[in-house]
Amino acid sequence: MKIEFGCLALVINSHAEENIGKIVTVGNFVGEIPGIQNNDLWQVDKGMRATGGVYDGQLIYFQSESYLMRIDGFKEEIKTSEKELVK
Secondary structure (H helix, E strand, C coil), X not given: CCCCCCCEEEECCCXXXXXXXXXXXXXXXXXXXXXXXXXXXXXXXXXXXCCCHHHCCCEEEEEEXXXXXXXXXCCCCCCXXXXXXXX
16 A cells, blocks of 8 residues: 555564554655665654664664555555456
8 A cells, every 4th residue: 555644554564673563654755864774764753763774773753665554544546447347
């Protein structure tokens, strides 16, 4: 499901185990931050424990999109043609 500003998401993966299972509200898309390996970062409302790099051990308020699963009931529109439905 698509991650976007204001959605609720579950942290499903992280280098720091204590981050997994946190429910966060997603803020702005940040992209890349120097010193953080991932380049698909979103702001989140809860601190995530950083492991490794310049932020090792610190709480940061960013999480990679690939580590988030949207849980607020968003339903992505599926576009199919009538031709595809009838076979």
